[in-house]
Amino acid sequence: MCSAAWPGLPDRAVLTCRVVEPDLWCRRCGCEGVARGSVSRELAHEPLGWRPTTLIVTVGRRKCTGCGHVWRQDTSAAAEPRAKLTRTALRWALVGIVVQHLTDARVAVVLGVAWDTANNAVWPRASGS
Numbered sequence: 001m002c003s004a005a006w007p008g009l010p011d012r013a014v015l016t017c018r019v020v021e022p023d024l025w026c027r028r029c030g031c032e033g034v035a036r037g038s039v040s041r042e043l044a045h046e047p048l049g050w051r052p053t054t055l056i057v058t059v060g061r062r063k064c065t066g067c068g069h070v071w072r073q074d075t076s077a078a079a080e081p082r083a084k085l086t087r088t089a090l091r092w093a094l095v096g097i098v099v100q101h102l103t104d105a106r107v108a109v110v111l112g113v114a115w116d117t118a119n120n121a122v123w124p125r126a127s128g129s
């Protein structure tokens, strides 16, 4: 599904993906949607070794031929809505903090995100809620 590329940035790996599930049908009326371009969603992903890794997901947009509803392909398999980290990155961070006793700051550096981004994403889970 993913292909690796390192476009001139030795300190960061970039993975590009597309959403595989085509998501063709309108959830409101059941008609078929026609392609309306795509958008990119950028997520912090599980590091490759200790190299920060950015996952860029290309998300197709569609417009319903019946009711005009516009939607994007579902990316919930990769990350929660509005999340900046993939599910894999979150799991990596939790293991790092709980098992390997990495600090929050270290986790943020290796994920390549701001400290508060990592902190907000990880701690609600680490505390068991």
Ligand SMILES: [Zn+2]
Binding pocket: 026, 027, 028, 029, 030, 031, 064, 065, 066, 067, 068, 069
């Ligand atoms: Zn529709």
